[in-house]
Amino acid sequence: MPILEHFENEHSSDQLQRLNEALQSGMFMQVRMMLNELPAADVAHFLESTPPKERNILWRLINTEREGQVLQFLDDEIRNEYAANMEPAELAAATRHLEVDDQADILGDLPDKIVKEVLASMRVQDRHRVEHALSYPEDTAGGLMNTDLVTVRPLVTIEVVLRYLRMKGELPVATDCIYVVDSEDKFIGSVSLSTLITSQPDETVEQVLEKDIHPIPVDQPDDEVARVFERRDLISAPVIGKDGELLGRITIDDVVDVIIEDADHSLMSMAGLDENDDTFAPVVTSAKRRAVWLGINLITVMVAASVIGVFEETIAAVTALAILQPIVPSMGGIAGTQTLTLVIRGMSVGHISDNNFRWLMMKELGVSVLNGLLWSLVVGMSVFLWFHFVQHSEHATYLGITIAGAMVINLIAGATFGAILPVMMTKMDIDPALSGGVVLTTVTDMVGFFAFLGLATVFFL
Amino acid sequence: MPILEHFENEHSSDQLQRLNEALQSGMFMQVRMMLNELPAADVAHFLESTPPKERNILWRLINTEREGQVLQFLDDEIRNEYAANMEPAELAAATRHLEVDDQADILGDLPDKIVKEVLASMRVQDRHRVEHALSYPEDTAGGLMNTDLVTVRPLVTIEVVLRYLRMKGELPVATDCIYVVDSEDKFIGSVSLSTLITSQPDETVEQVLEKDIHPIPVDQPDDEVARVFERRDLISAPVIGKDGELLGRITIDDVVDVIIEDADHSLMSMAGLDENDDTFAPVVTSAKRRAVWLGINLITVMVAASVIGVFEETIAAVTALAILQPIVPSMGGIAGTQTLTLVIRGMSVGHISDNNFRWLMMKELGVSVLNGLLWSLVVGMSVFLWFHFVQHSEHATYLGITIAGAMVINLIAGATFGAILPVMMTKMDIDPALSGGVVLTTVTDMVGFFAFLGLATVFFL
Numbered sequence: 039m040p041i042l043e044h045f046e047n048e049h050s051s052d053q054l055q056r057l058n059e060a061l062q063s064g065m066f067m068q069v070r071m072m073l074n075e076l077p078a079a080d081v082a083h084f085l086e087s088t089p090p091k092e093r094n095i096l097w098r099l100i101n102t103e104r105e106g107q108v109l110q111f112l113d114d115e116i117r118n119e120y121a122a123n124m125e126p127a128e129l130a131a132a133t134r135h136l137e138v139d140d141q142a143d144i145l146g147d148l149p150d151k152i153v154k155e156v157l158a159s160m161r162v163q164d165r166h167r168v169e170h171a172l173s174y175p176e177d178t179a180g181g182l183m184n185t186d187l188v189t190v191r192p193l194v195t196i197e198v199v200l201r202y203l204r205m206k207g208e209l210p211v212a213t214d215c216i217y218v219v220d221s222e223d224k225f226i227g228s229v230s231l232s233t234l235i236t237s238q239p240d241e242t243v244e245q246v247l248e249k250d251i252h253p254i255p256v257d258q259p260d261d262e263v264a265r266v267f268e269r270r271d272l273i274s275a276p277v278i279g280k281d282g283e284l285l286g287r288i289t290i291d292d293v294v295d296v297i298i299e300d301a302d303h304s305l306m307s308m309a310g311l312d313e314n315d316d317t318f319a320p321v322v323t324s325a326k327r328r329a330v331w332l333g334i335n336l337i338t339v340m341v342a343a344s345v346i347g348v349f350e351e352t353i354a355a356v357t358a359l360a361i362l363q364p365i366v367p368s369m370g371g372i373a374g375t376q377t378l379t380l381v382i383r384g385m386s387v388g389h390i391s392d393n394n395f396r397w398l399m400m401k402e403l404g405v406s407v408l409n410g411l412l413w414s415l416v417v418g419m420s421v422f423l424w425f426h427f428v429q430h431s432e433h434a435t436y437l438g439i440t441i442a443g444a445m446v447i448n449l450i451a452g453a454t455f456g457a458i459l460p461v462m463m464t465k466m467d468i469d470p471a472l473s474g475g476v477v478l479t480t481v482t483d484m485v486g487f488f489a490f491l492g493l494a495t496v497f498f499l
Numbered sequence: 500m501p502i503l504e505h506f507e508n509e510h511s512s513d514q515l516q517r518l519n520e521a522l523q524s525g526m527f528m529q530v531r532m533m534l535n536e537l538p539a540a541d542v543a544h545f546l547e548s549t550p551p552k553e554r555n556i557l558w559r560l561i562n563t564e565r566e567g568q569v570l571q572f573l574d575d576e577i578r579n580e581y582a583a584n585m586e587p588a589e590l591a592a593a594t595r596h597l598e599v600d601d602q603a604d605i606l607g608d609l610p611d612k613i614v615k616e617v618l619a620s621m622r623v624q625d626r627h628r629v630e631h632a633l634s635y636p637e638d639t640a641g642g643l644m645n646t647d648l649v650t651v652r653p654l655v656t657i658e659v660v661l662r663y664l665r666m667k668g669e670l671p672v673a674t675d676c677i678y679v680v681d682s683e684d685k686f687i688g689s690v691s692l693s694t695l696i697t698s699q700p701d702e703t704v705e706q707v708l709e710k711d712i713h714p715i716p717v718d719q720p721d722d723e724v725a726r727v728f729e730r731r732d733l734i735s736a737p738v739i740g741k742d743g744e745l746l747g748r749i750t751i752d753d754v755v756d757v758i759i760e761d762a763d764h765s766l767m768s769m770a771g772l773d774e775n776d777d778t779f780a781p782v783v784t785s786a787k788r789r790a791v792w793l794g795i796n797l798i799t800v801m802v803a804a805s806v807i808g809v810f811e812e813t814i815a816a817v818t819a820l821a822i823l824q825p826i827v828p829s830m831g832g833i834a835g836t837q838t839l840t841l842v843i844r845g846m847s848v849g850h851i852s853d854n855n856f857r858w859l860m861m862k863e864l865g866v867s868v869l870n871g872l873l874w875s876l877v878v879g880m881s882v883f884l885w886f887h888f889v890q891h892s893e894h895a896t897y898l899g900i901t902i903a904g905a906m907v908i909n910l911i912a913g914a915t916f917g918a919i920l921p922v923m924m925t926k927m928d929i930d931p932a933l934s935g936g937v938v939l940t941t942v943t944d945m946v947g948f949f950a951f952l953g954l955a956t957v958f959f960l
Contacts, residue, residue, distance in 0.1 A: 058854045079730045087850040089858045200696060209693040212734065214675055231692040232670040235661060268759065269540045271752040273673065273734060290751050291732040294758065298729065301762030302844070308769070309840035310833075317845045318855065321865035328837055329870055332830060336874060339829040340881075346822045353814075353821045360814045360821035361807045364944070367825075368800040369793060372771075376789055379770035383763070384778045389548040393519045394779065397550045404782035409790050413797060420801075483825070 054084055061092060070099040078104060082111030089318045106132035110140045114314040118147050126155035134164065137211070139184050139292065142171035146181075179263050180256040182296070183277040183286035186210040189217045190243055192226060197239035199229075212289045214273050218247050225253050225276055225284040253278040256285055260296045265388065267293045304386070307472040310334075338476060342367070342483035349491035356433055356498050358425065359491065365417065366444045367486030371479045373409065374452025377402045378478050381460045382470050399457045406453035410446035418442030436497040444490035451485040452478070515545055522553060531560040539565060543572030550779045567593035571601045575775040579608050587616035595625065598672070600645050600753065603632035607642075640724050641717040643757070644738045644747035647671040650678045651704055653687060658700035660690075673750045675734050679708050686714050686737055686745040714739040717746055721757045726849065728754045765847070768933040771795075799937060803828070803944035810952035817894055817959050819886065820952065826878065827905045828947030832940045834870065835913025838863045839939050842921045843931050860918045867914035871907040879903030897958040905951035912946040913939070 053076065060068045073081055073096065081100065085093050085108070097120060100108055105124070109117050109132065121129060121144055129152075133141045145153050145168065153172075157165050167185065174180025188209060190199050199216070203209065215230040227247040237246045253276040254263055266272065267290060274289045302313035310331030315324075346353070346363070353359050381398070384390040390398060422438030425431040455478055460470035463477075514537065521529045534542055534557065542561065546554050546569070558581060561569060566585070570578050570593065582590055582605055590613075594602045606614050606629065614633075618626050628646065635641025649670060651660055660677070664670065676691040688708040698707045714737040715724055728736065728751060735750045763774035771792030776785075807814070807824070814820050842859070845851040851859060883899030886892040916939055921931035924938075 058852075062854075077731070079732075083730065083849065087852065087855060089855060089862075203696050204699075207697055209697060213693050214734075231696060232674050234696065235664050235692060236668055236670060238665075268755055269544065270538070271540075271673075273675075273751065290734065290755070294729055294732075294751070294755060297755065297758060298762070301759070301766070304766050305762070305769075305844060306840060308766075309837045311837060311840060317841060317850050318859065318862070321862050321869065324862065325866045325869040328834070328866060329873060331837065332833055332870055332874055333877075335833045336826070336830060336878060339826050343822055343825055346825070350818050350822060354818045357811050357815045357818075357821075360818075360824065361804055361811060363821065364804055364807070364825065364828075365797070365800050369797060372793055372796045373789070376770050376772060376792065379767060379772060380778060383766060388544065389778050391515075391519075391548065393516075393523075394548060394550060398779065401550075401779070401782050401785065405786045405789060408782065408786040409793055412790060413793055416794075417797060 054080070054087075057084060061088075061096070066095070066099060069096070073099055074101050074104065078107035079111045081108045086113055086116060086317070090320055093318070102128070102132065106134070106136055109133065109144055110136055113316065114147060115316045115319070117144065122148055122152060126152060127159040130156045130159040134160075137184055137186070138167050138171045139182060141168050142181070143176065146172060146176050174256065177260045178256065179254045179258040179260070179277050179288060180285070182260055182263060182288045182292050183256070184210070184289065185286040187217055187276075187284075187287050188213065189219045189223075189284065190229075192218050192220070192242065192244040192247065194243055195239065196234060196237045196241050196243065196246065199234065199243060200239070203234075212274065212291065215248075217276055217284055217287070218243055219284050223284055224282045225278050227251060228276065251276065253282075253284075254288060256280075261300055263288060264293050264296045264300070268297070304382075304471045307469065308475055310472070310476075334476060338480040339483070342480060342487060345484050345487040346491065349487075349495055352491055352495045352499055356437075356494065358429075358431060358433060358437060359494050362421065362437065362441055363487065363490065366441060366448050366490045367479075367483040369413065369445055370448030370452040370482035370486045372452075373406055373449045374456040374478045374482050375475060377406075377453045377456030378459060378470075378474050381457055382474060385460060385464065385470075395457075395461065399454075402453040402457050403450065406449040407446070410449035413449075414442035414445040417445060433498070436494075440490060440493045440497060443493050444486065447489040448482060448486045452482050455481045515541070515548075518545065522549075522557070527556070527560060530557070534560055535562050535565065539568035540572045542569045547574055547577060547778070551781055554779070563589070563593065567595070567597055567605075570594065570605055571597055574777065575608060576777045576780070578605065583609055583613060587613060588620040591617045591620040595621075598645050598647070599628050599632045600643060602629050603642070604637065607633060607637050635717065638721045639717065640715045640719040640721065640738050640749060641746070643721055643724060643749045643753050644717070645671070645750065646747040648678055648737075648745075648748050649674065650680045650684075650745065651690075653679050653681070653703065653705040653708065655704055656700065657695060657698045657702050657704065657707065660695060660704060661700070664695075673735065673752065676709075678737055678745055678748070679704055680745050684745055685743045686739050688712060689737065712737065714743075714745075715749060717741075722761055724749060725754050725757045725761070729758070765843075765932045768930065769936055771933070771937075795937060799941040800944070803941060803948060806945050806948040807952065810948075810956055813952055813956045813960055817898075817955065819890075819892060819894060819898060820955050823882065823898065823902055824948070824951065827902060827909050827951045828940075828944040830874065830906055831909030831913040831943035831947045833913075834867055834910045835917040835939045835943050836936060838867075838914045838917030839920060839931075839935050842918055843935060846921060846925065846931075856918075856922065860915075863914040863918050864911065867910040868907070871910035874910075875903035875906040878906060894959070897955075901951060901954045901958060904954050905947065908950040909943060909947045913943045916942050 053072065057069060057072045060072060076084070085096055088096060109121060124132070133144055145156060157169060160168065171185070188203070213231065215228045216234070217228050218226045220226055227249040228251050229243060229247050233246050254266065256277050256279050267275065272290065274287050276284055277286045277288055279285050299313060306313045312327070315327065381390060418438040418441060421441050422434050425437050426434035431437070459474050459478055463470040463474060514533065518530060518533045521533060537545070546557055549557060570582060573581070585593070594605055606617060618630060621629065632646070649664070674692065676689045677695070678689050679687045681687055688710040689712050690704060690708050694707050715727065717738050717740050727733065733751065735748050737745055738747045738749055740746050760774060767774045773788070776788065842851060879899040879902055882902050883895050886898050887895035892898070920935050920939055924931040924935060
């Protein structure tokens, strides 16, 4: 994405409001005018915020030459839909002026057949650049990098470099430094634009270059790239191949997109949703997607319910158990989710390793034991008091003891599984953010029912 | 934070591993040497990943002159602990070389008394700058901005500007452009370093300046600043006061911190955790913090259980109801959480407004009706078949009908509340990410138990 595209309008939310009113009242000419005055990022945002029917009208009102700009800012699902419906030649023309990593991004998600046709209708040089970009997996440094960079040799003087740059007339967007390479194109170091400006003209590049910059390997996963940028406060970084040859550069704006997407992924996948799905997708599309998650949950809750089935006789003897039955599983699930979330986040920021995992697990167990004792006392007493003084039940004492004991057991189970699950799942290559919660609550439900009704059976049968 | 501090070591994770081994085997001299060779960000990360006892040893091994650097990278909770324990003069000395926004960040969280003492031991000029930075709320543009910037007047030539910059010898870190102001210091526009380099020396600043840059008001909330940076792919932006006077600039590295903190907040607060808490906090500290969340949950689950209590007679008549009882609330909770998450995220990225909320709610209802019909059919049939053919229960037909009917009702309730809750809570100034899930599942539990046991009462009593 271009870094220096600044905003043409200060009050964009007012504009969006007026745009919406014009759309509602069917003044399409006006909508078209307003749409094409807005920055492309705002148009994309407006499309994303509009239900499908109106969205299709809006899309047709956008000037052809801006379609590529808008496409690059759209969420994956919507973008793929529109891109796949464009004529290959039209798509090639629309994306011609984008940066090569953004072109590759748009094409990368489309069916192979369309990609081939689009590539075929590009100019030869463009096609080679895009094909090259497409050859790197999207979620690696190679997929993030741009190939337009300025390189110089170490022995030229600053004066020569400045003259050369002035002759070029324009630098690639978001250029904050130029790169120094040897005769075999191997990366040596970089010189920031501010160094160029503040150095003496007769100094050589070699005298002022920054060597302490460690380039990013082209196959590094994008989340690791993001962590390096974050930790080092980088604005751009060079990307190198296996033999140290300079291949391109990654700029912070694309890294910010990775960071936001990863965060979105954690949040959405906890509810079994996909961060790339369209919020305003049609009912049937959404219903189909959500059905799977509900189905998985149905299976897990039926498994948990089957544990209750084992103790049907006990419940028949003391119906009060059915009333108290949700409390223990629920508390175990909450305590376990806290540990699970803490560990998943600790792993994702790199705080948790083999060195400290045992310590952390012992700590989480300790927390659960303390809270287990505290809340089992509270709940045990409340249950006793209620059933003794209000319900005048003969079972009050045992009901209190049962629920208190089961609570301690389940809170400990929650902490243990909450800590172990993400580690186990990561080793098995399963995303703990996606399924950790479901597995955990299935476990705490089962342990909760079993501990509560099992203890009750000991006391009452 | 400094933007151009690049990483001094490629294999930092190997280094951390060796550091850990040295620490475990008590070779403190070696640990000290290794610690002081690592970049400050890595030292901070290592401290964050270490349990409290070893962490305190490590902190004492860090060279005094690096303490400020390390402090600025530490998580809030740990940083506050160490900063508050330093002598005021020592803290003033340690933070002297930091950027003013980072100094203000460190001081801002400390008790007023300490801040006063630290300020008193600073040099006058430094003190004024920090006091000025502290006067802006931390979570606004003013709290994010730096005041070290290069300004020029519109009528000077590029040649003069370049000569002036060369004389300065060094530009503030992360300078990607210089700012143009009038005689009253009001912001006019900016000139990027690449424009400076590629323009003709005899052109004036006025001829090449970029006017399309809309500066950020000093009181804009930091999450809005982050959205502007993200949407416009900015690297830096000027900050202005009420009368258009240039006050400072915000750089992308500080914005990335805001983005990451916001994402962390959403994720952690869903489990009732605080993103600033130390993962390796002592057991008692953590237990106290978590106790509140467990207590809130205990109250909500007891309220839900009281709904079951209303139907004790029905359960006494048909014990099978106790077994099936968790299924309907669970499914409603899952469906509701999906809608809730979708709406919370849609609101936070700005996709949802008054214009499209009705549409979205109708869509979510539609999704729940479809999935309600599908899964109530599945669960109704399963329950009928199981109780009829396996348990030979006379109640099989009605149990199937009851659970199917209750499921449809509860899925609709889940979608309705999942959509309305975040809107309502935001209007009441409550963070829906923090408490939305708890309120929602309390509702779906209650509706679930009421619908299931209520329908059962109609059929069986």
